[in-house]
Amino acid sequence: MAAIEVIGLLKCYGDLRAVDGVTLSVEEGEFFGILGPNGAGKTTLLELVEGLRRPDGGTIRLFGESPWPRQPQLLPRMGVQLQASAFFERLTAREQIRTFAALYGFGPGRADEWLERVGLTDKADTRTEDLSGGQSQRLSIACALVHDPDVVFLDEPTASLDPQARRNLWDLLSSLNQSGRTVVLTTHHMDEAETLCDRVGIMDRGRLLELDSPRALVRGLDAPVRIRVVPDGLDVGDAAGLRGVDEAVLEDTSLVLTTRRPAEVLTQLAAADRLDGLQVQAATLEDVFLDLTGREYRA
Incomplete structure (x- = not known):
C-alpha cells in the first residue's frame, strides 16, 4: 500500500511554478529521497504533502487521506523536521522535547530516551538558544520522532552535522526504516541518498526529472x-x-x-x-x- 500518493501536484507563486505537475508514490516502509539543486521545489513539495501549504492543483493522499485542509487524525502519524529549527523560547533541551512528547500524550521518559538517542543527554539543561547549529538540528530530529510516527519527513536533516554525528544519524534513520516506518528526506549529500534511500526522485525547476533506485539511475547513465x-x-x-x-x-x-x-x-x-x-x-x-x-x- 502507498503511504503517499501525489498526482499532478501544482504550487505557484505568481509566475513561478515551484512544484510543476509532480506525480509520485511512496510505499509504506520505504526510504525515499528527494534530490535537487537550490530552488528545485523540494521543500515546497514536502510542505504540500505534510499539509503545511495548500496545493493549487493536483491531488495528495497521505495514508489514503488528503492532508489539506489539516486533518487532526493524520497529525500523530507524521513526524516533521523542518529545514530551519524553531523552538519554544527560554526552554532547555529537556523541557523542549518533553513538551513535544506531552503534546502527543507521551511521558518524560520517552523524551529523555530520545535525547540520549541523538546524543544530547549532556546538553539536557542547556537552553535551546545556546545550542550549536548541529545540536539544534539533532534536537529538532528528536522532537520529530518522539511520538513514534508512521511517516517521518526530514528536510536536509544532516546539513549542520559533523561527519561523526552525520553517520550516527544515518544509523538511527536506518533503524527507524527497518522497524517499518516510512522515511522521506531531502538532502544535498549524494552519498547519503545512495546509502539510505530505496528510491530517489531528482527535481529541478519544480519538475520531477527521474525517479528510481540510486543503483538503477547510475546504471542508466552509462558513464x-x-x-x-x-x-x-x-x-x-x-x-x-x-x-x-x-x-x-x-x-x-x-x-x-x-x-x-x-x-x-x-x-x-x-x-x-x-x-x-x-x-x-x-x-x-x-x-x-x-x-x-x-x-x-x-x-
Whole structure:
C-alpha cells in the first residue's frame, strides 16, 4: 500500500511554478529521497504533502487521506523536521522535547530516551538558544520522532552535522526504516541518498526529472569508468592502445584510462603487472544529478 500518493501536484507563486505537475508514490516502509539543486521545489513539495501549504492543483493522499485542509487524525502519524529549527523560547533541551512528547500524550521518559538517542543527554539543561547549529538540528530530529510516527519527513536533516554525528544519524534513520516506518528526506549529500534511500526522485525547476533506485539511475547513465594507475614505464600512447580504452591522459603523477569495458582493461593491466596505485572510479549518483541538472551555480 502507498503511504503517499501525489498526482499532478501544482504550487505557484505568481509566475513561478515551484512544484510543476509532480506525480509520485511512496510505499509504506520505504526510504525515499528527494534530490535537487537550490530552488528545485523540494521543500515546497514536502510542505504540500505534510499539509503545511495548500496545493493549487493536483491531488495528495497521505495514508489514503488528503492532508489539506489539516486533518487532526493524520497529525500523530507524521513526524516533521523542518529545514530551519524553531523552538519554544527560554526552554532547555529537556523541557523542549518533553513538551513535544506531552503534546502527543507521551511521558518524560520517552523524551529523555530520545535525547540520549541523538546524543544530547549532556546538553539536557542547556537552553535551546545556546545550542550549536548541529545540536539544534539533532534536537529538532528528536522532537520529530518522539511520538513514534508512521511517516517521518526530514528536510536536509544532516546539513549542520559533523561527519561523526552525520553517520550516527544515518544509523538511527536506518533503524527507524527497518522497524517499518516510512522515511522521506531531502538532502544535498549524494552519498547519503545512495546509502539510505530505496528510491530517489531528482527535481529541478519544480519538475520531477527521474525517479528510481540510486543503483538503477547510475546504471542508466552509462558513464565511462576511470582507471587510475602509476605510469611506471607505461606511456600514454601504449595505454591508449590497450583494448577497450577510450582515452588515456596523464593527471599529475597518475595515468588515467577512460573505458566502458573496465574488466577487459584491468585484465590487460594485470597481465602486464601494471596495477601499482590502482584506483577504479565508476559513476555515482552525483554524476547522475549533474547530468540531469547541470553544473551552473544556483542561488
